[in-house]
Every structure is written in C-alpha cells, then in structure tokens.
Amino acid sequence: MIGHLAYAAGSPCPTFVLDAGRLPRDDEALLGHLAEARRYLVSAGGAHVLKIALVEPSAHPMFDLDYRFVQALPGAPDRFDLRGSCGHSILSAVVAAARSGMLPRLVPGARIRVQVLNNGDSVVCEVDRVERDGAAFTVTFVQSAPVPFGELLPAGAPRTPLSAGADRTEVSLVASANAYAFVDARELGVPDRAALFGAGDELLGRLEALRAAAAGRLGWPADGAFPKIAAVLPAEDGGIAARAVTVPGWHPSIALTGVVCLGTAVRIPGTVPWRIARENGADTGPLEIVTTGGRTAVTAVTAAPGAADGEGALLWATVARKSVTFQGSFVLTPLSHLQFEEVAQCLALSGAA
8 A cells, every 4th residue: 555645834743645445444444454554654753643644536426535534642553533634634635645646636726625524524625836745725614504603512502611620711612624622821821822822731731631621521532632622812913822732732833623613613602712802803804813833814704693593604614825745655565675764754854844
C-alpha cells in the first residue's frame, strides 16, 4: 500500500493519507492494519503524525471523495478515536488524492466535494491557487438542509455547568464540523489575550480536565479526543482570541473545524462565544479569530428565527486562505531499507513544517 503525507498550515502535525479501498471495512480489522502502519511510521521517526485520513472516490453522485478521519492517540500505536473529523486533514487528503490520481489534477477554480463519513458533513474545497508542492483553498461546510440551532447543542442548552478539580464554570457545548467545549478564559482567571497566549501547563491541565468532564457529560470516553476544547475571550483589536487544545497539548493555532464551530457558536444566542462576541461588536459579519499562530476568519451564514419555531438555523460556514503542502509518498509494506529512508525524509520535512 502507498501512504502519503501532506501538511495543512496551522495543523499540529501532517496527515497520513491512505486509500480506503485497500483496507478492511470492518473496524476491528481496519484498526489492526492502522496500528501496524503506525508502527512503521514510528520506526521511521513519525511518532508525531497523529492524523490519519482514509479516502476513496465516492459512489455518491453529489460527492467526489469519501473521507474518514482517524485520530491516533499518544501512548501506543493501537490507540485511536473514530468519533470526530478534522478540516486540515480533509484538505491534506484532497491534495494527496489528486497527487495519487484518485482525483483529477487540481486547477484554480476546481471544486472538490467531500463526504465526511464520520459525521455526515458535506465539505466543498474550492481551489484558489496551485503550486508545485501544494495548493490553497477556500473551504465551505455546507448543510444539506438548514440545521436548527437546538440540534447543534449536544447538551441541550447554550451553556452547561461543569466541574473539574477546583474549577466550577459554564461551557458551551456546540457541535458544528466537530464537537467543541468553549469556555470564557476569564472564568479561569485569565484576564486578557496576552495572559491566554502566554499560559503554560497549569492552564492546559485545567482545560484538559474540563474537556474530560465535557466528554463525560456527553457520555463519551474521557480519554478520547472529542469533544475538543478552547478557551476564548474578546480580542482587544476586535474579534475573539482563542487558545485550543489538541492531541497532545496546545494547538499551534486552532483546528479548521474549530474555526467553523466557533463561528457557528457566535451565531447561537446564549452561548459563551455569542456573549463574548457581543462585548466588542464581533457578532455580525465575518468573525476574526486570533490565535498564537496568527489570524483567520470565518463566515457562518444562518437563517433568521422562524415565526413558527422561533429558532435560527445554520446554512453554511466558509473559511478562506487555507494552504496545504504535499510532502511525499512511500510504500508501507513491505518496507525495504531504501523505503525506510524515503519515509524518514518525508517525516523530516513534516517535522520542520
């Protein structure tokens, strides 16, 4: 089997892309194969590669590519979470699929329609620019029908009280692209963006404990990867400052799905992000999100509350200027000494990204 590595700017690590058509359909057998593939990666210096994308041409007439995300977990090569998705990984998978011939060659203006098997999302990846080693995209998460705000609140309310250690606070559990727990950083004693971005292991540990409590609230495994969590507060120069947690540790920016979810949460009355956005007039138009890795923007388009139900609904969310670098392909099995060297070269590139 051929494996591919691609890195989406802002992601904590590259994505390892595999052809789903060459892998078992049964989850138990599939995870056995993936564990073996991870052992190869670790042997070649790729223990940091924790994102796996399984892709194949879609049989559905509305899509070009079927995509399934697998989050590898630290600690052992056979630990995985199949529950969520990853926007950066989707883009990496599109670039790798085009390089391998699974998709037509990418050209500016092309639109690749991706069906996310993990959660049923529909994602349109519009090519803005093509370069020798990658491409740039505008990404839109499209709903097949308007999704009422209530269906985006897995805990059933805009805010949910949680307890973790000494922390007693409210979070907003929102599920759009991925499930996230958003907490006001000021409720954790973090007063401003400088303090949030400069925080270290103490705040990280508190957020990880709150994330585990949120998982318990949803009936999910506390040691998995979902829901994600991010601390947010108003940015002094407009928008929202966000610090997100990934697997493992601080995210270098914020996940693409986190951008979409935060943009959606700002539109849902009563949530923590909605309240924060209203403090500095960031509750209308595109939302600017400030992270330690720079700025990004998201436009979440919603329908106004209807006379019958009194509730708004999500239509779509768009994020622009997302770039991906293709880092190489290699044969997974059997691996000769030369092939190990090729894998190591790809991983050296990805470690420097």
